Amino acid sequence: MSLFDQIDPASRPLADRMRPQRLEDYIGQQHLLGEGKPLKQAIATGHPHSMILWGPPGTGKTTLAKLIAGYCDAEFLTISAVLAGVKEVREAVARAQQLQREQGRRTMLFVDEVHRFNKSQQDAFLPFVEDGTFTFIGATTENPSFELNNALLSRARVYVLKSLGAEDLRLIIDRALTEPVKGLAGREIELAPALRDQLAQAADGDGRRVLNLLEIVVELAASKGQSEVSEADLMEVLSGTLRRFDKGGEAFYDQISALHKSVRGSAPDAALYWLCRMLDGGCDPVYLMRRIVRMAAEDIGNADPRALRIALDAWETFEKLGTPEGELAIAQAILYLAAAPKSNAVYVAYKAAMQDVKTHGSAEVPLHLRNAPTKLMKQLDYGKAYRYAHDEPDAYAAGENYFPENMPARSYYQPVNRGLEIKIAEKLAKLRELDEQAGSS
Structure with missing residues (x-):
């Protein structure tokens, strides 16, 4: 018997006590567990495969993994990537090999927060997933494409768990308030339907959060000797609740x-x-x-x-x-x-010009565009034949070239027909006409 088994069940958090023991009691994720779905069929036939359960907190990843192990009569071993390392992985492998050798019993290894493992730690699983020492189930709140090795992803199917809907959360609340043994029915504290709906909305799709908040607000009402949770009680509990937001995740x-x-x-x-x-x-x-x-x-x-x-x-x-x-x-x-009117013309022009810079290398600045602050530079024709735009008609040197000599002229900037760029496009079109006239004369 483990230390955890010796703990009085009534003292365990409500969210843990209410963890479903049967697949029929599992709430949500019908896109994965509905009739005819591959995961449901794998569980029903007792032939699970290695998988990654990817979803927000409180969507039932750990519970689902435990249910799969139970239905498939497999030993359930769990490690947390937050606390464990390669040593714990090796111990789990040794335990799985022992069970397989001595009892012919298969093992399901559940790794919570698997994205916390680095590449070498993830690689440690591969040979044993490959040879069937255990069925691997990883749980993560982060995108597996970015956080997990391709080798591990190729050996495990990814299932996406969705945030629980308001109806799912309301069902969890109702069940916890009416469950006589594991739930809160023994506290004899009422929670009005409107407040139940409000609590479900505040939980933000998180089943564990809704049970934690429910337990706190019921305890608060009980401590005041009330038989019913008031709206003020609920507001007091919800006042510090933030919506789901993982900075950087x-x-x-x-x-x-x-x-x-x-x-x-x-x-x-x-x-x-x-x-x-x-x-x-x-x-x-x-x-x-x-x-x-x-x-x-x-x-x-x-x-x-x-x-x-x-x-x-x-x-x-x-x-x-x-x-x-x-x-x-x-x-x-x-x-x-x-x-505001929209245009990505600057963005497109910038990318195109940057690509040309990388393609054409360090093309020299034409002599007529160079500055000539010294006598030597003037002797080398720096700035020679430069046309000062303000001295030209309409302050525009028609036909002048401002690109490197061996580089064809480019037209990166193409104003759109919206906002101020309508006027800019008209101006640029007029300047191009002047260039064409200067070139033909």
């Missing part, structure tokens, strides 16, 4: 991508929503401002040059006011950028 990059694409797509309301999601989740506003300034240059550019200035002004305002007052300026900038 998958959720982080998904949300900044959604913000950028909403601005680019001229959807101010959606852009404001994603901005608030990131601020609410604890994202550094300075990081957001760096990205917002980039949006102004990349997706608006010269269609509305004011956008860049407004973004920079918002950054400066935030630096002067801080949180939360300065966040309003960031919101103003986001709404302006989303509503």
Whole structure:
């Protein structure tokens, strides 16, 4: 008997007590466990395969792994990549080999937070996954494409677990409040349906979080001698709750991508929503401002040059006011950028010019474009035949070449037919006409 088995079940956290013991009681992930789905069939036939369970916290990854082991009559060994190393992996391998040799029993090795293992630690699994010493199940909140070795991914199927919906979370709450042994029915504390719905929304798709919050609010009401949880009790418990936001993780990059694409797509309301999601989740506003300034240059550019200035002004305002007052300026900038005319002409032109720079190497500056501050430079014809634009008609030296001599002229910048770039395009078209006339004369 382990130390954990000796703990009074009633003293264990509600989320652990309510962990389902049967697949029928498992809530959510019907896209994986519905009838006819490959994972459901593998469990039903008792022939599981190595897999990666990828999903947000509280979506049932550990519970699902334990259920699979139970249904397939396999020894369930678990290690946490946060605490374990190669030594613990070797011990698990030795235990699996012993069970296979002495009892003919197969083993399921569950590795929580598997993305925390480095390359060498992940490589330690490969031979034993390959020879069937154990069936490997890894759980991760991070994108396996970025965090796991290709060799490990090729030997394990990836299953994506989704955040639990409000209906799923409400079902978890109802079950915990009515379960007489493992749940909270013995506390005889009522929670009104409207407050249950509110709690489900606040849990943000996380089953473990909803049970933790439920346990806290019921304990709070009980400590006051109440028979029912009040709205004030629930608000007190929820006041410090943050929505899911993993700084630097998958959720982080998904949300900044959604913000950028909403601005680019001229959807101010959606852009404001994603901005608030990131601020609410604890994202550094300075990081957001760096990205917002980039949006102004990349997706608006010269269609509305004011956008860049407004973004920079918002950054400066935030630096002067801080949180939360300065966040309003960031919101103003986001709404302006989303509503502004869009052009990526500057972005496209920059990339094309940079590619030419890399392709053509260190082409020399033509003599007529060089400066001639010394007598020797003048003798070497530096600056000779340079046409000073202000002395030309309309301040434009028609037909002049400003590229390196052996490089064909390029037309990187192609203004779009939106915003100020309409006027810019008209101006550039007129200048090209003057160049053509100068070339034919």
